[in-house]
Amino acid sequence: MDRRARIHAALGDPVRLRIVDSLQTSDASPTELAGMLNVPSNLFAHHVQALVSAGVVSRHHSEGDGRRTYLHLEQDALESLGTASPVAVPRRVLFVCTGNSARSHLAAALWRQNSAIPAVSAGTHPADRINPATVDAAARHDLDLPIVEPRQMDDVLDPDDLVITVCDRAHETPKVPGELHWSIPDPVDKGPEAFDAAYTQLEHRIKALASRFDS
The missing domain is CATH 1.10.10.10 (Winged helix-like DNA-binding domain superfamily/Winged helix DNA-binding domain)
Structure with a gap:
């Protein structure tokens, strides 16, 4: 009380x-x-x-x-x-981090698990591949994670996308108007616990945001 x-x-x-x-x-x-x-x-x-x-x-x-x-x-x-008010439904959600090798892939996969609204991911400076620890984290949480090559944000971005940066560095580069930012610590090279922590934060935020969209 x-x-x-x-x-x-x-x-x-x-x-x-x-x-x-x-x-x-x-x-x-x-x-x-x-x-x-x-x-x-x-x-x-x-x-x-x-x-x-x-x-x-x-x-x-x-x-x-x-x-x-x-x-x-x-x-x-x-x-x-109380519950937050619903917000307008986007056509698609684009999650962005720097390398598109960890957080953004987990976020897009989690979004697809929690919402019918399509989701994709990309990076401002894409890595060569998804980080193996990302794949391991998805497996630990029974998350369906497609193994695809990291992509450059400009090649993926659609004007109607709701863009969510999940990386401080990506947010601090030249921005997309109207983007949302989730400051999720980088788990790369920090062990499974860091990946699990990032997963938990993303899951919590995604469930909260997905629940706010009008049905």
Whole structure:
């Protein structure tokens, strides 16, 4: 009860509600989000701290530009406070990471498992092949993962795609207008536990987003 009260108190401001609404589907840096919401940086920092203190929002450093931080909405903190509104249905979802060898392939496969909306994946700098540890992770979780060659984003992108970057470096390259960003740590060369952690984060986010689309 005390935790719920703290969350409700943290949400009791229009600016904070706008921050939460913006983070429902996409992580963002404070600079990106403050500019998007047209809120002065000092006031924005105050509101972010209130949300962080209540456990509604977390922040961590980018794996690309280490000077940058990303804000992430802790969905679990909001589960008891109501369901998010549905959003418009895209024709297709395109998941993007740097090499298109791990996170984006897992994300596309998980999406296909949870939604009838088509999904594909691509990279900003494609690797030669899917990382073998990605295949192993999919097998551990009984996930149907097609073994295909990594592809360049520009060769796959359709103007009607909903683009979701699942890699900080991909997000920090020249962007696709309207993209969503999920700041998922790179599991490559970090062992099975890192891949399982990435899988769990992707699964949670995909289920949450897929449930928001109109049927």
